[in-house]
Amino acid sequence: MEFCSNLTVALRVNGRHYEVTVDARTTLLDLLREHLELTGSKKGCNFGECGACTVHLNGRRVNGCMILAASAEGAEVTTIEGLADDGKKLHPVQQAFIDQDAFQCGFCTPGQVMSAVALLHEGHATSATEIREWMSGNLCRCASYPQIVSAVQAAALQMGGS
């Protein structure tokens, strides 16, 4: 087995292939923000507690701060920057967040949106209670929670149910 303090990670982010050389301690979140300049994924707590760094790793939502970049070798990553169709037409969840006024300061919003998109694919939008439970990993210090639940419900309807 080869051990390295620096290594080159090859992965796909939002459909583009990247090869990035990083320190072994670099997290996926820091790779995105510091190396690829994709700063939409936010660094809130950096302890896996707030969900502001939520991205999709091979189609599943995860905390970008809780994965070493090295562990994402060969992975397919989607960030908030990759959600809108062609970078123009907003994803229905993004539009629903605007329509329902589901944020104030906006810092947690990229993570909320990424989590909500995954939640809809998982089929966890059958009730407001279920949405609240499955969105609980995304904190909002402005407490826009009621509007966030409304946005997820609206997006679920728009996208043809849960």
Add this chain to the structure above:
Amino acid sequence: MQAFVYGHATDIAEALVEGGTKDTVFLAGGTELLNWLRLGIANPARVIDIARLKGLSGVTQLTDGGLRIGALTRLNDVALNDDVARNYPVLSQAILKSASAQLRNLATIGGNPLQKTRCGYFRAEELLPCNKRTPGSGCSALHGINDKHAIFGWSEACVATQPSDPATALAALDAVYVTQHRSGGRRIKAEELHTLPGDTPEIDNTLRDGELIVGVELADAAPQSAYLKLRERESYEYAVVSAAVALDLDGDRIGRARIALGSVAHKPWRLAETERALAGVAISDTSAIRSAIDASFAVAKPLPHNAYKVQLAKNATARTIRSAAARTPS
């Protein structure tokens, strides 16, 4: 974060050989290890990524009717597995009340029980006296803020609790952790994985250096089982007290009860006296159930700020017995 070198294992044999070297840690889901590295709770020289090892993921039926869960199976995949949800609801419920959806997509069933206490003195970003963190430095919680700490099995050296919900459910199910090690593997009973603090609170469990949990085995189905997690928020919070109960019913009477409490001790805490006293008790006999529960609390020793946890844990146990009994096996 202190510098380390990273390597990823291509097979178990290689992981076991390399994992036996001093200052080496295994990385699976990473949701706990990365925080240890950030806080300096662990300062390894080498990190071995085992998350891509083949053959350690998934849920399979055992020939004797039980289930084997590969250690690298992500928590959500365990909880949402049909066999687990139908036959071991206590485990499914415990997992779905753990962490968040995102963390459960990373964290593994083999790694989760190895998490360390949430004691604020242990996790402090600036070092405080803590025998678990720095042996011999004292215990800040013993005479400090200890409202969330242990009521069973603590020592003057450490009053911390083990917070894992899955580990509590696995203890009630008499699950077995299957391990491998370069000098041979073992089968560890779930309630014997974790240790009590005694004079060595820096030791959390009985695993040897370089020993790897490769699977979890569940025996007989426990469809009449349930998990209750009491916490200060409705979701995404550690337990103040949790209860895992698995019942075998004989008509309207309890044939066998298996009960483990979480977040009350340094390990999942089985209520052995209660389990014995419940045999033959009618599920409607609330006073007999209360007496049976009291039997296991004779040894409870609350700290200055957590006497409330004794009553809370008794009530949680009674309520979870009712929930388990009320489940209709499908």
